[in-house]
Structure formats: C-alpha cells, structure tokens
Amino acid sequence: MKIRNNKIVIAGSLAYDYIMDFPGHFEDHILAHKIHQLNVSFSINRLKASFGGTAGNIAYSLSLLNEKPIVLGVMGKDASNYLDRFKKYKINTDFIKVDRTDSTAGAYIITDKKNNQITGFFPGPQSGGYAKTINKIKESDLFIISAEAKDRMLFYSNYLIKNKKSFIFDPGQQIINFTKSDFKKIIPNADIVIGNDYEIETIKQRLGINLTELKRITKTLIITKSVKGSVIYSGNQIFKIPIVKPKKVVDPTGAGDAYRAGLIKGLILGLNWENVGKLAALIAVYAVETAGTQEHKFNWTEIKKRYKVEFKRNLI
Secondary structure (H helix, E strand, O other), X not given: OOOOOOOEEXXXXXXXXXXXXXXXXXXXXXXXXXXXXXXXXXXXXXXXXXXXXXXXXXXXHHHHOOOOOEEEEEEOOOOHHHHHHHHHXXXXXXXXXXXXXXXXXXXXXXXXXXXXXXXEEEOOOOOOOHHHHHHHOOOOOEEXXXXXXXXXXXXXXXXXXXXXXXXXXXXXXXXXXXXXXXXXXXHHHOOEEEEEHHHHHHHHHHHOOOHHHHHHHOOEEEEEOHHHOEEEEEOOEEEEEXXXXXXXXXXXXXXXXXXXXXXXXXXXXXXXXXXXHHHHHHHHHHHHOOOOOOOOOOOHHHHHHHHHHHHOOOOO
16 A cells, blocks of 8 residues: 555544543453343542544544644534644644534543453534535545444445545444444455454454455454554465553553554555554554553654664664
C-alpha cells in the first residue's frame, strides 16, 4: 500500500470518556451459570473524564507523529472544548458536524486488575445523512473506518468500495451489529482488517469460518492480543509483533487506538510489515503508561530513540 500525499481520513466516534478502575477481577463476581440473569455492581476506586472516541484518539496520536489527519464525525452541543483541542493539535475539523439537538457521544469504561474492560457507549447525535459528507473529500490516500454509528460505517465502506479507495476496516465495539452479509462485502474489499482477538473471533463466528479461511479472504489481517502482542497476516506472510514493555502500567484504555495511529504512520513511512507492527506497538505503550486515551505525550525524535532502544535498530 503506497501513501503518496499523507492525506489520511479517520471516520469514527468523537466522545467524552469516563474511565473507571475496579480494584478486583470481574471473573470473581460474575457467575457463569447465571450469566443469563446478570445483575452485578462494581465499586470503583477512580473516575477520570477525558477526551476520547475512536476517531479522536487515533487523530490525537497521529498529530503527535507530525501528521494532520482529516476527521469525519459528529459531535453534540457540548463540542466546543473538543474542537478547540483539535485545533491546538492541528487536526482538520472541517468535516466534523456539530448537532446541537443532543449531547456528544460518551463511553463509560470499567477496567479490572487484569485489564479486562466492560464498556457502555452512548452514540450521541445520529444526524441522518451526515455520512454523505465523505463525497466532499476529493483527495485521500487512506481511510480508516473505526467504530461509530453502524449506518455511517456502512455508508463509508460502500462508498470506498465503489470508488476503489484504500481503507482500513476497524469495526471495534460495533462488531456485534454487523451481519454476515455486511462482513462478506466489506472484508474482502478492505486493504486491512484489524481487531482484537475477541473481535476477530466474533467475525469468524458470524461468517462461520476458521482463521485460515478468514486469512484467505482478507488482504491483510491484524489481530491485537493485549499483553501477547499482535499478529499481522499479509498474503502468505506472518509477522508476530511483541509488545513494548511499559515503564509502568497505568491504564490500557486507548492503547488499541494508539496502535492504529502507529500502524498508519508506519504505512506513511513505507515500512515493511514487521516494522509497521513494531512502531504500532511502541505508540500503543504510551497510552498504557498514562491514564486517559489522549493524555500521553511524545514527539517524533523521542519515538525514534525509544524504537532503537526497544528493537535494537533504527526506525528509518
């Protein structure tokens, strides 16, 4: 995949995150034989409100990597602080719609001591017809379709397939809402399909296929596996990418979106898949080391130095 002009478009949610820490293990409080009658409450010891959403998180980390992505998304009447933040980081907000009939989306995330997460997500304004905004973007190298309102995700994917545009399909939290026919159309046409191991397992079950068959219909498949790293399947090649050991583990929330930013930066640089994966893993660890999905800080010089330390070679 060649990216000529660094024109990256990120379609996804823009949300305010409410991140909560549970100082125990979910598995100790959820009875498997009563899962059909689940009624459980977790007492948390930390609540942090922050900027979030899939598109917002990916765009933020890309801005730290000296990129200026275009964001497609919808916000509510409380958008002003978020938009001001984007402008500070030189993120293109020209195609973000502010719908004053509702509040901006919100994610309510509880994380246990094993970094398992339970998330409730309020999707925010639906703004029917907004997805057609994609028609106004005349030049682009790569789109990433990340989790937001499913109808918009479908509209974007259909548009990109019809116009033979390169895109990454990253259904994330919306994965349970996609049908078998949705997946059968989108997956073979996406340049990259990415998800964590649970999400990829959901795709396999929905399609009724195994991993070998999924790899066969996917151009490039990336599976993230938390502390076990990630695996990139491209053609007949397999690249097993280790994690970068965090200096301290604070909160894994947002690590997946940071990984995607590193992935896109690696593609922009024209790196091979192994080094794309390693750069993605390095960017992800900054989110793990910080509370909040957009609180980590780094610059390009620092990234190159830490990459050399971690992987014993120059990034570029």
